[in-house]
Amino acid sequence: MALRPGTAWIVPGLLLAGCAALVIGSLQSSLFAQQTISGLANGGIYASLAVALVLIYRATEVINFAQGAIATFTTYVAWQLIDWGLGYWPAFALTLAIAFAGGFAIELVAIRPVERRGHQLSVVIASIGLLILIEGAIGYIWGSEIKFMPAPFPAHVYRVGGVAFSRQDLATIAISIASVVLLWLLFQFTKVGLAMRAAAVRPEAARLVGIRVSWMLSLGWGLAAMLGAVAGMMAAASPTTLLQPSMMDGVLIYAFAAAVLGGLESAAGAVVGALAIGVTLNLLGSYVSWVTPQLLLPAAFVLMLVVLLVKPSGLFGRTRVRKV
Amino acid sequence: MPLLALRDVDARYGQVQALRGVTLTVEEGEIVAILGANGAGKTTTLRAVSGTVRRSGTIELDGRSLARSGPERAARLGVAHVPEGRGTFSELTVWENLRLGAHTRRGALKDDFRRVLGYFPWLEARRAQQAGTLSGGEQQMLALARALMQRPRLLLLDEPSLGLAPLVVAEIFRIVRELNEREGTAVLLVEQNARTSLATAARAYVLEVGAVAYHGTSDELGERDAIRRSYLGY
Amino acid sequence: MRLRRSSLAGPAVAVAAAVAIGVLPHWLSNYHRSTGADVGVFFTAILALNIVTGYTGQISIGHGAFMAVGGYTTAILTHDHGWSDLATLPAAALVGFAAGVVVGLPALRFRGVYLALTTFAVALAVPQIAKNYPGFTGGTEGLALPTHSGLWLYRTAWVVAGIVFVAAWLLLRGRTGRAFRAVRDSEVAAASSGVSLPVYKTVAFGISAGVAAVAGSVYVLVNNFVNPDVFGLQLSLYVLIGAVVGGLGSLWGVLVGAAFVQLLPLGLTSSSLTSSQLVPVIFGAVVIAVMALLPLGAANLLHAVLHFGSRSAQSADVPLGTEGR
Numbered sequence: 001m002a003l004r005p006g007t008a009w010i011v012p013g014l015l016l017a018g019c020a021a022l023v024i025g026s027l028q029s030s031l032f033a034q035q036t037i038s039g040l041a042n043g044g045i046y047a048s049l050a051v052a053l054v055l056i057y058r059a060t061e062v063i064n065f066a067q068g069a070i071a072t073f074t075t076y077v078a079w080q081l082i083d084w085g086l087g088y089w090p091a092f093a094l095t096l097a098i099a100f101a102g103g104f105a106i107e108l109v110a111i112r113p114v115e116r117r118g119h120q121l122s123v124v125i126a127s128i129g130l131l132i133l134i135e136g137a138i139g140y141i142w143g144s145e146i147k148f149m150p151a152p153f154p155a156h157v158y159r160v161g162g163v164a165f166s167r168q169d170l171a172t173i174a175i176s177i178a179s180v181v182l183l184w185l186l187f188q189f190t191k192v193g194l195a196m197r198a199a200a201v202r203p204e205a206a207r208l209v210g211i212r213v214s215w216m217l218s219l220g221w222g223l224a225a226m227l228g229a230v231a232g233m234m235a236a237a238s239p240t241t242l243l244q245p246s247m248m249d250g251v252l253i254y255a256f257a258a259a260v261l262g263g264l265e266s267a268a269g270a271v272v273g274a275l276a277i278g279v280t281l282n283l284l285g286s287y288v289s290w291v292t293p294q295l296l297l298p299a300a301f302v303l304m305l306v307v308l309l310v311k312p313s314g315l316f317g318r319t320r321v322r323k324v
Numbered sequence: 325m326p327l328l329a330l331r332d333v334d335a336r337y338g339q340v341q342a343l344r345g346v347t348l349t350v351e352e353g354e355i356v357a358i359l360g361a362n363g364a365g366k367t368t369t370l371r372a373v374s375g376t377v378r379r380s381g382t383i384e385l386d387g388r389s390l391a392r393s394g395p396e397r398a399a400r401l402g403v404a405h406v407p408e409g410r411g412t413f414s415e416l417t418v419w420e421n422l423r424l425g426a427h428t429r430r431g432a433l434k435d436d437f438r439r440v441l442g443y444f445p446w447l448e449a450r451r452a453q454q455a456g457t458l459s460g461g462e463q464q465m466l467a468l469a470r471a472l473m474q475r476p477r478l479l480l481l482d483e484p485s486l487g488l489a490p491l492v493v494a495e496i497f498r499i500v501r502e503l504n505e506r507e508g509t510a511v512l513l514v515e516q517n518a519r520t521s522l523a524t525a526a527r528a529y530v531l532e533v534g535a536v537a538y539h540g541t542s543d544e545l546g547e548r549d550a551i552r553r554s555y556l557g558y
Numbered sequence: 559m560r561l562r563r564s565s566l567a568g569p570a571v572a573v574a575a576a577v578a579i580g581v582l583p584h585w586l587s588n589y590h591r592s593t594g595a596d597v598g599v600f601f602t603a604i605l606a607l608n609i610v611t612g613y614t615g616q617i618s619i620g621h622g623a624f625m626a627v628g629g630y631t632t633a634i635l636t637h638d639h640g641w642s643d644l645a646t647l648p649a650a651a652l653v654g655f656a657a658g659v660v661v662g663l664p665a666l667r668f669r670g671v672y673l674a675l676t677t678f679a680v681a682l683a684v685p686q687i688a689k690n691y692p693g694f695t696g697g698t699e700g701l702a703l704p705t706h707s708g709l710w711l712y713r714t715a716w717v718v719a720g721i722v723f724v725a726a727w728l729l730l731r732g733r734t735g736r737a738f739r740a741v742r743d744s745e746v747a748a749a750s751s752g753v754s755l756p757v758y759k760t761v762a763f764g765i766s767a768g769v770a771a772v773a774g775s776v777y778v779l780v781n782n783f784v785n786p787d788v789f790g791l792q793l794s795l796y797v798l799i800g801a802v803v804g805g806l807g808s809l810w811g812v813l814v815g816a817a818f819v820q821l822l823p824l825g826l827t828s829s830s831l832t833s834s835q836l837v838p839v840i841f842g843a844v845v846i847a848v849m850a851l852l853p854l855g856a857a858n859l860l861h862a863v864l865h866f867g868s869r870s871a872q873s874a875d876v877p878l879g880t881e882g883r
Contacts (some may be wrong), residue, residue, distance in 0.1 A: 204411070256679070
């Protein structure tokens with residue numbers, strides 16, 4: 001990172017300070033603790049989607065505008081499976097597999113032809129076309145009335161020292177973190193994960209060692225779709241979210257903000273950004289009276305803007321040297 | 325039958341034709357050099373073999389046509405291309421770079437690692453280092469090591485001495501010769517430095533404006549003053 | 559305009575198109591005239607986007623926000639202060655210009671994709687902010703505006719479009735245009751030739767926003783209604799799609815893009831060939847197909863056809879999104 005000496009500690013320092021503030025606040029006030037946990041749960045949902053965005057961005061420098069819509073679609077698929085009688089967790093597992101296949105297929109059919117001949121902006125527009133297509137498809141197949149998605153965990157509240165934590169929130173945090181960690185393990189320790197990383201950073205050199213770069217891209221889209229499915233399922237499980245075609249629109253925005261905050265090329269950054277956004281927005285909403293629900297979105301935007309003005313390549317991004 | 329045979333190969337970059345009717349061969353276990361001025365088409369010839377440029381004509385590896393293959397298939401068939409600039413995965417570690425070299429191989433890699441460390445023992449200590457932070461010479465050696473992990477039949481080496489100090493260059497060429505002798509790997513070498521190339525290679529082709537202007541054994545080329553002066557610059 | 563060489567062909571076609579557009583309403587119903595007005599609005603908006611994205615290479619996915627600024631200016635001035643509709647247009651342009659400069663200044667620090675996402679966030683934030691201050695903006699209930707005949711709307715929209723087109727054409731032909739293109743093609747080279755980057759980039763944003771604001775004003779007049787959802791995400795996305803499908807960096811592409819984005823969905827819906835639920839599916843699929851077949855937009859196809867066989871038939875001035883990060 002091209003930083004002035006001494007500034008390398010700013011980001012970790014700030015994060016640590018933030019965490020400390022959260023812990024202290026939680027110990028002082030049970031409302032604070034509850035809002036922190038549910039903020040983390042929201043952040044977990046944003047994190048899954050944000051990592052999906054980063055996955056695709058790292059490999060292709062393209063922002064996939066359809067990521068949220070794909071996540072919503074897979075959530076509808078899960079709903080349908082459950083409606084047909086499958087249990088929640090078998091449906092979840094099957095949905096993940098279907099999401100993978102779907103993401104893979106979308107890259108093959110819709111993205112590859114565009115990528116072959118166009119440049120990044122064409123692919124971005126194609127992803128917007130995909131967004132319109134998929135949300136339309138949801139409406140066509142399932143209609144746009146709100147569906148009821150059964151909750152995976154019967155509503156249960158854990159009480160620790162006078163603070164109430166919902167089981168769903170804790171499960172969301174756990175599942176989101178687990179999926180990101182599993183992905184990390186895949187990338188670090190498997191042959192295919194290494195090949196995907198190589199294809200993302202140096203596609204030409206990767207071809208020379210025999211990696212089929214275009215298949216790696218499709219794999220990436222498949223994995224991203226799986227992460228989206230996790231995000232969608234967790235979002236639908238929350239009592240305040242309704243299963244409708246536009247369900248993930250808002251989450252997509254927060255996921256963008258998180259990914260940008262984190263530096264777009266760093267999955268870890270996206271996770272940190274997502275958790276930060278989730279917690280900050282929740283706390284802002286609870287404690288600052290003039291921050292109404294409508295202002296949450298602009299608030300996230302302001303947060304993103306502030307970080308970018310200070311560090312234009314995001315918290316964990318690398319400042320690139322542009323070759324003339 | 326030669327290991328590699330090019331017959332009447334054309335190649336183009338967009339509208340610009342870079343190779344015209346290039347014909348050359350590399351025998352099993354041979355080291356062959358391609359020489360010529362900048363822009364003569366040396367790098368393009370290697371790219372034509374590995375399939376990273378649009379080309380037409382006959383390109384055969386052991387009788388098998390490579391004409392329709394991309395680099396992925398060429399790698400699978402035993403061609404290791406170390407491009408200009410090394411092709412190092414700078415963001416990944418030294419160890420990961422080596423593992424990637426073996427991407428096309430199936431089965432356990434322990435033997436391969438051992439062999440590679442035999443040639444480049446210093447790699448062991450640096451395995452976790454980010455490859456981009458190695459020096460130019462080290463990256464070149466890492467590139468060779470990566471190619472070696474592939475157990476290639478043919479090694480395409482593009483300008484290995486570029487940007488390196490003479491001592492480092494000498495070491496690299498020593499290793500290339502050793503690889504050729506011990507593993508029997510054929511090498512098609514592109515080099516600006518004609519003297520070093522002729523000292524290493526058995527035969528050489530001299531390219532001029534995309535076509536083969538002259539070819540012969542290294543001794544022949546080295547002896548003919550006229551050739552040396554007009555094509556090789558010394 | 560790409561057809562510089564054939565210097566008579568350009569203006570001649572422009573005049574012909576203007577005549578055609580002027581005469582068209584004669585055969586259209588009132589409803590279709592207001593649809594035509596919508597196409598005119600999008601023409602202006604896409605032209606605005608082109609100034610910043612096609613000509614100076616700064617990606618913006620948020621022009622809906624600038625349209626909102628203009629639209630609300632018009633609505634508030636007419637509704638609360640009794641201004642006459644057309645008089646609000648210059649005011650909207652000024653407010654838009656100011657907004658554009660406000661966005662353009664911090665945007666100087668952002669590259670490519672970060673700029674795109676920031677403008678995207680702006681586009682989403684503006685409707686939310688509008689909802690939050692209903693006293694000022696009428697909130698979700700919105701503000702109603704005086705109605706006009708389809709013909710009036712059509713004429714207003716296209717006269718505005720025409721003025722903007724001519725102004726843009728003049729601007730882009732001259733020094734400013736060259737400076738803009740220099741900034742797009744290579745910022746470093748432009749700066750070393752003495753083009754003041756911050757000034758030109760910010761001015762481009764300002765002009766673009768001002769034009770978009772005017773488009774927003776007319777849009778609001780066409781709908782005779784404004785509320786935050788009118789300027790939601792979909793609007794920004796459609797303007798961007800129109801710009802790219804038409805062909806960035808081409809004034810002709812703007813017309814194609816506007817027609818595509820307005821008429822295709824409408825045509826599909828009213829054709830009763832398919833259920834209305836499938837319209838977005840088909841539209842989305844067509845957008846993807848267009849990107850696969852004509853990645854540089856329709857205008858490039860036109861360009862290739864007109865210059866068939868010549869060197870310049872190979873592609874165009876549109877290297878986008880790759881300007882570093």
